[in-house]
Amino acid sequence: MIQLENVSKVYGKKDRAFTALDDISLTIEDGSSVAIVGKSGSGKSTLMHVMSGLDRASSGTVTIDGQDISKLKNKALDSFRAEKIGFIFQAFFVQANETCAQNISLPLEIMKVKRFSRKKRVQAALQAVELTDKANEKAKNLSGGQKQRLAIARAIANKPRILFADEPTGNLDSVTGEMVENLLFSFTKKLGSTLVIVTHDTDLAAKCDHQVFIKDGKIVHQSSKQVIAPAKKPPAKKKVAKKV
Amino acid sequence: MKLRDIFTRAGRSLRSAKGRTILTSLAIAVGAFTLTLSLAAGEGARQYADKLISSNVDPQSIFIVKDDSVFGAGPGGGLKEYSATATQYGGISFKTLSNEDLEIVRGVDGVASATPTYIVNAEYVTFEGKKTKYTTDITAYDPSVRSEVAAGNLPPLGQQIETDSVVVPEVYAEQLKIKPADLIGKIVTLRLVKTAEQLSQKQIEQIIKKDGVKALRKRLAAQSKDVMLTVSAVSGKSSTALSTSSGLFISEKKAKELSDYLTKGTDQYQQYVSATVRVKDGYKPEDVKQSFKKAYQDAGNDGYIGAKTAEDLQSLLFTIVNTLQGIVAGFGVIALIASVFGIINTQYISVLERTREIGLMKALGMRGRHVSRLFQFEAAWIGLLGGVIGAAGAWAVGTLLNPWITESLSLGEGNHLLVFQIIPVIILVASLVAIAMLAGWFPARKAAKLDPIEALRTE
Numbered sequence: 246m247i248q249l250e251n252v253s254k255v256y257g258k259k260d261r262a263f264t265a266l267d268d269i270s271l272t273i274e275d276g277s278s279v280a281i282v283g284k285s286g287s288g289k290s291t292l293m294h295v296m297s298g299l300d301r302a303s304s305g306t307v308t309i310d311g312q313d314i315s316k317l318k319n320k321a322l323d324s325f326r327a328e329k330i331g332f333i334f335q336a337f338f339v340q341a342n343e344t345c346a347q348n349i350s351l352p353l354e355i356m357k358v359k360r361f362s363r364k365k366r367v368q369a370a371l372q373a374v375e376l377t378d379k380a381n382e383k384a385k386n387l388s389g390g391q392k393q394r395l396a397i398a399r400a401i402a403n404k405p406r407i408l409f410a411d412e413p414t415g416n417l418d419s420v421t422g423e424m425v426e427n428l429l430f431s432f433t434k435k436l437g438s439t440l441v442i443v444t445h446d447t448d449l450a451a452k453c454d455h456q457v458f459i460k461d462g463k464i465v466h467q468s469s470k471q472v473i474a475p476a477k478k479p480p481a482k483k484k485v486a487k488k489v
Numbered sequence: 490m491k492l493r494d495i496f497t498r499a500g501r502s503l504r505s506a507k508g509r510t511i512l513t514s515l516a517i518a519v520g521a522f523t524l525t526l527s528l529a530a531g532e533g534a535r536q537y538a539d540k541l542i543s544s545n546v547d548p549q550s551i552f553i554v555k556d557d558s559v560f561g562a563g564p565g566g567g568l569k570e571y572s573a574t575a576t577q578y579g580g581i582s583f584k585t586l587s588n589e590d591l592e593i594v595r596g597v598d599g600v601a602s603a604t605p606t607y608i609v610n611a612e613y614v615t616f617e618g619k620k621t622k623y624t625t626d627i628t629a630y631d632p633s634v635r636s637e638v639a640a641g642n643l644p645p646l647g648q649q650i651e652t653d654s655v656v657v658p659e660v661y662a663e664q665l666k667i668k669p670a671d672l673i674g675k676i677v678t679l680r681l682v683k684t685a686e687q688l689s690q691k692q693i694e695q696i697i698k699k700d701g702v703k704a705l706r707k708r709l710a711a712q713s714k715d716v717m718l719t720v721s722a723v724s725g726k727s728s729t730a731l732s733t734s735s736g737l738f739i740s741e742k743k744a745k746e747l748s749d750y751l752t753k754g755t756d757q758y759q760q761y762v763s764a765t766v767r768v769k770d771g772y773k774p775e776d777v778k779q780s781f782k783k784a785y786q787d788a789g790n791d792g793y794i795g796a797k798t799a800e801d802l803q804s805l806l807f808t809i810v811n812t813l814q815g816i817v818a819g820f821g822v823i824a825l826i827a828s829v830f831g832i833i834n835t836q837y838i839s840v841l842e843r844t845r846e847i848g849l850m851k852a853l854g855m856r857g858r859h860v861s862r863l864f865q866f867e868a869a870w871i872g873l874l875g876g877v878i879g880a881a882g883a884w885a886v887g888t889l890l891n892p893w894i895t896e897s898l899s900l901g902e903g904n905h906l907l908v909f910q911i912i913p914v915i916i917l918v919a920s921l922v923a924i925a926m927l928a929g930w931f932p933a934r935k936a937a938k939l940d941p942i943e944a945l946r947t948e
Contacts (some may be wrong), residue, residue, distance in 0.1 A: 299852055320856065327854025334945065338849045342505035352853045354494040470878055 252305035280450035283459035330402030335412035341385035390421030499866035514875035516828035521879025523821030531814035546632035560584035599772030626736030637725030640669035654721035836932035849942025861937035866927025895936035
């Protein structure tokens with residue numbers, strides 16, 4: 246469960262201060278999919294960075310699985326990201342000069358997974374995104390869709406608890422985009438992981454369980470296929486939410 | 490991240506930028522090349538000097554002098570205190586050893602013998618069957634050094650040649666255009682001219698009183714004498730034997746006789762520039778050398794004696810070799826310093842180029858320390874590559890050039906100026922890797938400090 250309480254993020258100091266996130270409280274249940282929707286500059290990316298431990302909130306707490314990550318030291322935060330978080334970016338960020346297998350191996354190496362099991366997990370991830378035949382192909386020789394599938398394979402290789410996708414289909418045509426979307430949803434369902442998608446694409450957002458609309462660093466609207474759990478909800482109801 | 494994985498990743502990203510990697514490492518290679526050559530040249534020169542000394546100087550011998558300037562103060566030498574027992578040799582005045590000095594030296598524990606260096610200055614020499622008159626150095630045969638024989642026979646090591654025989658170097662045979670074998674048994678005539686006696690006023694008066702002016706004139710006239718010696722051997726050319734080219738060898742007994750004849754009546758009679766002390770087996774020349782000073786004190790004599798063992802002579806040569814080696818190595822170090830900036834520069838560019846890669850790695854939870862290590866390892870790889878290229882290149886070039894160098898410097902068969910040794914080269918390459926890593930530290934630190942959010946925003 247991701248729990249944000251009165252999270253603010255301010256860049257700069259004093260009269261030059263810019264508030265990117267303004268007192269945001271939000272709870273995302275385990276295994277659900279959430280779309281953070283907003284225009285560029287709305288603060289949606291900053292929100293994702295703060296939630297994923299890439300960035301630190303100026304105030305407020307970010308609690309993930311009962312752990313307040315805003316209190317973690319840098320080293321602990323790094324290993325927290327390595328073990329629990331998966332990232333997918335709009336620009337893919339695959340290493341062009343490395344093969345697909347080497348790309349997927351990176352997060353596993355960072356997690357210090359043993360060589361033997363690393364190989365197996367790389368194979369499994371490649372199979373999952375149907376890139377097995379491209380295992381030893383350099384990433385620069387892949388098409389855009391294949392690159393994003395590779396990025397997904399890399400993100401799921403360490404079986405993350407939470408998968409963050411920043412405009413995952415932004416650089417893809419609608420057909421490949423849909424294919425990538427389907428992959429994302431099916432994996433998180435299979436792994437029981439939480440999926441957080443940052444997007445301005447309302448069609449993609451509609452496919453998620455919940456939608457959080459951001460404007461000027463504030464949540465302006467929340468909607469859901471089901472019921473989104475409001476912040477400061479008593480913990481007892483967590484189970485109820487899961488059953489639903 | 491494990492060290493091994495960082496290491497392979499570093500190697501991989503270098504391979505993907507082959508051109509840049511090779512160019513950067515070539516800068517290091519230049520330094521490594523020069524340093525390897527200087528190591529090899531130093532080692533070669535030392536080995537050669539060692540060979541030179543051990544084939545010319547008996548390790549159990551000590552070379553003694555009265556005047557340290559014999560050991561290469563060079564000509565001139567500025568103002569020197571006048572000494573009645575000084576002699577001129579090669580235009581330079583030296584204080585000399587007297588028989589008294591030699592007796593003190595002979596009395597030292599461990600000394601087997603002390604043989605003075607007899608100087609025989611012949612006016613000229615002639616060879617049987619040739620009319621030309623030649624000048625040459627004439628020295629006593631050194632039985633402690635075995636020369637190669639081109640013709641005739643030399644006695645076994647430690648034994649003197651026959652009193653009336655002479656050993657001619659092979660080069661002389663070439664100059665005379667006589668086959669070495671044909672020289673054996675031929676007569677060599679030494680023309681010795683004795684300088685006039687130096688008589689005091691009193692002596693002159695006495696002679697005139699006793700025998701008349703005629704007798705005096707006779708005493709004051711220069712005397713000359715022909716000494717005939719038979720060639721018993723022609724010594725062969727040896728690249729490491731210094732003595733082969735130095736002149737005719739006559740027996741020690743003959744040398745003493747002639748030297749005495751030439752100097753009798755002058756103040757140089759039985760005065761020697763230098764002498765060779767043989768140390769008994771089981772005694773260290775260094776220890777014996779130290780005892781000389783004490784022996785003088787015990788004899789109630791405040792005289793001075795300069796002594797150099799074979800090792801001292803060696804270290805003298807080594808000092809020169811080391812200085813030369815240091816100069817060559819200096820150029821190598823300058824090349825290395827240049828290459829250090831090369832590495833810093835390329836790695837900085839590499840960090841800038843790979844901002845997104847670094848950002849991604851950090852986003853995925855890679856520790857800043859590990860990112861830094863990745864870049865340092867890349868620098869280390871560059872250092873290793875450059876070091877290996879340079880050292881291997883120097884090795885190959887040196888091995889190819891060695892025969893040519895040996896020939897043009899006439900070092901003699903089997904002697905090489907460049908001697909490559911694997912251990913120093915390995916140490917050199919290892920230190921190049923360390924230097925490269927040190928150079929890689931600055932860009933690596935920049936990479937480690939990169940903010941992943943900023944880095945990933947870069948489009």
